[in-house]
Each structure stands twice: as structure tokens, then as C-alpha cells.
Amino acid sequence: MIEKDxxxxxxxxxxxxxxxxxxxxxxxxxxxxxxxxxSQHAHSEVVGMLPEGxxxxxxxxxxxxxxxxxxxxxxxxxxxxxxxxxxxxGAKRSDLLQQLIDGTAKYSSIFNYPTLTWADxxxxxxxxxxxxxxxxxxxxxxxxxxxxxxxxxxxxxxxFHQRQGYEIMIALSQGSEEQKAMAQDALNRxxxxxxxxxxxxxxxxxxxxxxxxxxIKRKTNDELRQAFVDASVPQxxxxxxxxxxxxLKWNEERGHYDFGPIDWDEFWQVVKGYGPCNAERIAxxxxxxxxxxxxxxxxxxxxxxxxxxxxxxxTKVA
Amino acid sequence: xxxTWPLWEVFIRSKNGLSHKHVGSLHATDAEMAIENARDxxxxxxxxxxxxxxxxxxxxxxxxxxxxxxxxxxxxxxxRHPTFYDIPDEVGHM
Numbered sequence: 234m235i236e237k238d239x240x241x242x243x244x245x246x247x248x249x250x251x252x253x254x255x256x257x258x259x260x261x262x263x264x265x266x267x268x269x270x271x272s273q274h275a276h277s278e279v280v281g282m283l284p285e286g287x288x289x290x291x292x293x294x295x296x297x298x299x300x301x302x303x304x305x306x307x308x309x310x311x312x313x314x315x316x317x318x319x320x321x322x323g324a325k326r327s328d329l330l331q332q333l334i335d336g337t338a339k340y341s342s343i344f345n346y347p348t349l350t351w352a353d354x355x356x357x358x359x360x361x362x363x364x365x366x367x368x369x370x371x372x373x374x375x376x377x378x379x380x381x382x383x384x385x386x387x388x389x390x391x392x393f394h395q396r397q398g399y400e401i402m403i404a405l406s407q408g409s410e411e412q413k414a415m416a417q418d419a420l421n422r423x424x425x426x427x428x429x430x431x432x433x434x435x436x437x438x439x440x441x442x443x444x445x446x447x448x449i450k451r452k453t454n455d456e457l458r459q460a461f462v463d464a465s466v467p468q469x470x471x472x473x474x475x476x477x478x479x480x481l482k483w484n485e486e487r488g489h490y491d492f493g494p495i496d497w498d499e500f501w502q503v504v505k506g507y508g509p510c511n512a513e514r515i516a517x518x519x520x521x522x523x524x525x526x527x528x529x530x531x532x533x534x535x536x537x538x539x540x541x542x543x544x545x546x547x548t549k550v551a
Numbered sequence: 552x553x554x555t556w557p558l559w560e561v562f563i564r565s566k567n568g569l570s571h572k573h574v575g576s577l578h579a580t581d582a583e584m585a586i587e588n589a590r591d592x593x594x595x596x597x598x599x600x601x602x603x604x605x606x607x608x609x610x611x612x613x614x615x616x617x618x619x620x621x622x623x624x625x626x627x628x629x630x631r632h633p634t635f636y637d638i639p640d641e642v643g644h645m
Contacts, residue, residue, distance in 0.1 A: 252568030254601065296630070303631045363645075378568050395645050396636035403639075468642045 275315035345508030358398010563599035
């Protein structure tokens with residue numbers, strides 16, 4: 234069959250909301266788009282452990298500590314599910330990890346901001362995970378089967394992440410003046426980077442149109458961003474905290490909140506590697522990969538030795 | 552000489568979007584025959600659109616006598632569940 238017909242059949246299947254599975258024919262660009270998106274998603278889960286891991290040893294109570302530990306543990310698992318989904322498309326795990334540390338693959342730019350106080354852990358759970366969940370709930374219906382199934386599992390596990398963060402925010406905002414100020418400061422610093430997590434505006438986003446046509450994405454960046462703002466405003470009000478946006482206002486006509494312009498210069502600066510923690514994050518990943526290498530080698534050597542021994546045993550018996 | 556055909560485990564995907572699910576096993580001389588037999592035995596009523604076969608000896612299973620040490624540690628980690636956290640109804644679904 235000629236390529237054009239195959240493309241036609243593929244698009245018809247997509248339009249009928251059929252899922253695409255690993256052995257099905259797919260356009261090369263669909264495969265490449267998915268590998269890029271899924272691996273960057275995986276990298277985000279892995280790098281996302283770093284800003285939060287920073288506070289595990291300093292969590293203010295045992296309850297907070299086990300919650301944060303469980304959350305960071307989940308993120309590692311989520312990275313694994315996603316790398317595995319990318320591997321069904323023929324990507325090699327070692328190549329993907331190499332792309333992360335040599336900077337050719339991106340990860341969510343939000344993780345290039347530092348976690349300065351304990352309140353940041355609350356704000357990350359509430360806002361950063363809240364924004365991620367918006368995106369991930371949509372991806373449960375993505376057209377590529379293995380990716381969709383990984384997302385279902387992730388969403389199921391993720392639901393506690395936002396709640397533990399918001400619970401921290403409640404405790405702080407109902408605490409002393411100092412604690413409340415700390416919560417407000419965290420909201421001030423994390424609000425705009427959280428809105429940037431959804432990516433450029435629709436008319437600026439180079440991948441959106443094709444990804445929507447292939448139903449890799451089911452909602453646009455701006456739709457998701459709006460849903461996130463609408464959900465977050467009442468949550469901030471309950472906390473008695475102020476969202477740092479003077480243009481934020483309910484728009485009766487649209488049935489949505491209007492919000493101010495995003496500083497896209499900052500966004501692109503961080504994406505291009507000039508955020509406050511880009512170098513630190515990549516250095517941490519590189520260190521972990523380099524210093525962990527001997528463990529991988531030793532484990533493989535041990536497995537080989539055991540195999541050899543059991544073969545020798547068999548030969549002896551025979 | 553033992554001429555018993557090896558045992559194969561059969562996994563069927565009922566439709567795209569769902570994972571392959573273990574449905575049973577059968578004997579076959581090789582992987583190709585195992586797929587053909589699985590098609591004849593397990594998909595007679597359109598139960599599937601994709602088959603995986605794995606030779607049973609290649610499946611490593613966890614030991615049932617170890618279930619306490621393997622699975623009990625998760626039992627008391629209730630903080631891994633969303634209901635562990637108190638969120639007021641006013642703030643909406645979270």
C-alpha cells in the first residue's frame with residue numbers, strides 16, 4: 234500500500250477514536266512526536282523529584298515526611314511507566330537518558346525553580362501537581378494506547394499529591410502571621426510558573442495543531458490553562474491568600490476568570506536553560522548517572538556469574 | 552526422547568486501548584503454532600484482536616509463600632491514598 238493511503242487509513246482510525254497500539258502502522262512523525270513528548274514527560278517526573286527531595290529531611294513532622302517521601306517515590310515510578318511507554322515505540326532507554334543530561338531533550342521548565350521554604354512544598358503539590366493533573370487527565374484519552382494506559386495509572390496515584398500539598402497550604406494559612414506570609418510568598422513565586430506549565434499560547438505553539446489532529450492532545454494549552462485558573466481561584470480564596478495577578482477577575486459573559494498576560498520572555502529564558510536551577514538539575518542527573526554506573530555494571534556481572542555457575546552445575550550433573 | 556510439546560501462556564487484547572490479558576495456556580511445538588492454536592482456541596467468538604504467547608518456562612512468578620513479606624509492607628502506608636488528607640468540600644474536587 235502506498236504511504237498516502239496508509240496515512241489516510243491511520244487518520245480515519247484516529248477520527249473514529251480508535252486507539253493506536255505499538256505494532257500498528259503509524260506515520261513516522263506521529264512516532265517521533267510521541268517519543269519526544271513521552272520522554273520529556275518522563276524526564277519531568279524524574280527531574281521533578283529534585284526540588285521536593287530537597288525538603289524530605291527537613292519536613293516539619295513525621296506525617297509530612299512520610300507523605301512527601303511517598304510522593305517523591307511515586308514520581309520515580311511515573312518516570313518508569315513513561316520511559317516504558319516510549320520504549321514500545323522503539324526508543325532506547327539509555328538514549329533517552331543521555332538526551333536528558335546532554336540537554337537535547339527538555340523537561341518541564343517548572344522544575345528549574347528553587348524550593349526556598351517549606352511552604353514551597355505545599356505550593357508545588359497544590360499548583361504544580363494541580364496543573365500537571367489537568368494535563369494528565371486529558372492524556373488518559375490520548376490516541377496512543379500504551380501512553381494512555383500509563384496516564385490512567387499515573388492519574389490514579391497522583392490524586393493524593395495535590396491533596397497533600399493543599400493540606401500543607403491550609404495548615405500554614407491558618408497558622409501564625411509568619412506562616413501565613415510564608416504561604417503567600419510561595420503562592421507569589423509559584424503562580425506564574427505554574428501557568429507557564431501549559432506551554433505557549435495556542436497561536437504560538439508549533440506542535441498543537443498536529444497533536445490535536447492526531448488526538449495526542451485533546452485540549453489546547455490555553456483551554457487547559459483556563460480550566461486550571463478557574464479551579465484554583467476558589468481554592469486560593471478558601472486559603473485567604475491572594476493570587477498575584479491584578480487583572481484576575483470573573484468574567485460573567487465568558488463564564489471564566491480573566492487573567493493577566495504571562496511573561497513569555499521568562500518562560501523562554503528558562504526553557505533555553507537560563508532558569509535559576511537548570512544547571513543544578515542537570516548536574517544532579519549527570520552525577521547520579523555517572524556515580525550509579527558501577528552499580529549497574531556490578532549487578533550485570535553478578536547475574537552473569539550466577540548464570541555461568543548454574544550452567545557449570547548442570548554440566549557436572551550430566 | 553521426550554516428544555511432549557512445550558506449554559505456552561496466552562495473552563489476548565480484546566480491543567485497541569486495552570492491555571493484553573492472560574486468558575490461559577496451550578501446548579504447541581513453537582511460537583508460530585502457539586499463536587495459531589491460540590487463535591483457534593481463544594478467539595473463536597471475536598474475543599481478541601491481538602495475541603501474545605510466552606513459553607510458560609520463561610515466566611518467572613513470585614513465590615506465594617512470600618506474600619506476607621512482599622505485600623504486607625504496603626498495608627499500613629495509608630498516606631499513599633488520597634483519603635488520608637483532609638480537604639474541605641468548599642474548595643471543589645481535588
